[in-house]
Every structure is written in structure tokens, then in C-alpha cells.
Amino acid sequence: MKQKGKLVRWNENRGFGFIKSPAIKGDLFIHISELKKMSRRPKVNDIIYFDHVTDDTGKKKAINARIEGVEEVIYRPRKKSKGRSFTSKLISLLIFGGLAFAVYATYPYWSQMFVKSLPVGFIDEDFxxxxxxGKKYCSEMTSCKEARFYLMNCPNVQIDGDNDGIPCESQWCN
Known part of the structure; x- marks a missing residue:
């Protein structure tokens, strides 16, 4: 059966205090960890329900405590930090760098695969x-040859709508 007492002192900075109970002689030590399921921190004059034990040094302390009239919580989210730690940023940077290197290292393979999929005549053409x-669209091209050059050599172009390897079919390469 739980004991009942009043919180007579509380040190917020250090997270402990003392309970006075008529059933126990002297003040009883209580640590914040014994109130971890409470929805708020304890205050002086709170009524506390608790079990008590005597530690190896002979001091009495409260355990399994709760504050009268205060709701228990199942989950209390941690305080959000203002930013990610240096270590997590470094790990993210290393992962990103590794992925970027992997893409860079395999670029010749992917570009050759693209060139092999182009229609005959694209590869041997003199550009x-x-x-x-920085041109991206067919409306910016001046010829079919320029469109083919851009399709083979320039990033982020949007000149092959049907993905058949022939650029600007309705404007230049029909």
C-alpha cells in the first residue's frame, strides 16, 4: 500500500527533494526519476503517494511515486534540439559524398549505355x-544537329519527349 506525504523541499536544478509523512520519522528523500511518469514537475506542497525503501547506507528514499491530482503520461517527447549534432551532420555528409562519388565513378558506364541506345549516325557525327x-528546349535549338549534340552531351535537356533517342522531332528532326 502506498504511503502519502507532502513535498516540503524541492531543488529544481538538481532534481530532488524531501517528503514529510506522518507514517515515517524524519524527511524522506525523493529523486525526479521516481516521478518520471508525471505530466509536470513536482512543486513544494504537492501531495505525493509513494513506496519507500532504505538504501545500503541506511537512508530512506521514496520510490514508485506519483503526484496527487497530476495526470500520468505514457510517453513524454524529448525536447527538440536546435539542430542536428556535428556527428550526425558529418555522417550525412560522408554518405552523400560516397553516393556522389559512386555516381561519378560509374558515369562513363552510364553515358556509354546512353550512346549505345542512340540511333545510328549520332555517334559518328561531327559536332x-x-x-x-544551358539550352533545355527545342524552341532554343537552331538545327537538328544542335539538338542531337545537346541530347548526347548536355545535362537537363527536355528535347526528346517520346524517349526514342531522336530530339525535337516535330520542330527540327522529322
């Missing part, structure tokens, strides 16, 4: 004088 200048 001297062309360079990637």
Missing part, C-alpha cells in the same frame, strides 16, 4: 563548334 550553353 565541332557546338557546346553546352
Amino acid at each position: 565541332t563548334g557546338y557546346r553546352c550553353e
Whole structure:
């Protein structure tokens, strides 16, 4: 059966206090860890229900405690930190770097696979004088040859709507 007492002192910074109970001689020590299921922290003059034990040094302390009239919680979320720790940021950076290196290291393979899927004539064509200048759409191209150059060599182009390897079919390469 639980004992009943009043919290007579509480040190918020250190997380402990003392209970006065008519059933026990002297003050009884209580630590915040014994009230971890409470929805709020204890305050002086709270009525506390508890079990008590005597530790190895002969001191009495309260265990399995609860505050009268205060709701118990099953889960209390931890306080959110203001940001991720340096270690977690470093791990994320290393993972991202490893993935980026893996993509970079296999780029020749993927680009060759793309070139092999292009129609005959694309690979041997002379594209001297062309360079990637940030064009993305068929409306920005000036010829079918330029569109083929962009499709083979430039990133982020949107000039092969049906993905058949022939760019700008309705504007230049029909």
C-alpha cells in the first residue's frame, strides 16, 4: 500500500527533494526519476503517494511515486534540439559524398549505355563548334544537329519527349 506525504523541499536544478509523512520519522528523500511518469514537475506542497525503501547506507528514499491530482503520461517527447549534432551532420555528409562519388565513378558506364541506345549516325557525327550553353528546349535549338549534340552531351535537356533517342522531332528532326 502506498504511503502519502507532502513535498516540503524541492531543488529544481538538481532534481530532488524531501517528503514529510506522518507514517515515517524524519524527511524522506525523493529523486525526479521516481516521478518520471508525471505530466509536470513536482512543486513544494504537492501531495505525493509513494513506496519507500532504505538504501545500503541506511537512508530512506521514496520510490514508485506519483503526484496527487497530476495526470500520468505514457510517453513524454524529448525536447527538440536546435539542430542536428556535428556527428550526425558529418555522417550525412560522408554518405552523400560516397553516393556522389559512386555516381561519378560509374558515369562513363552510364553515358556509354546512353550512346549505345542512340540511333545510328549520332555517334559518328561531327559536332565541332557546338557546346553546352544551358539550352533545355527545342524552341532554343537552331538545327537538328544542335539538338542531337545537346541530347548526347548536355545535362537537363527536355528535347526528346517520346524517349526514342531522336530530339525535337516535330520542330527540327522529322
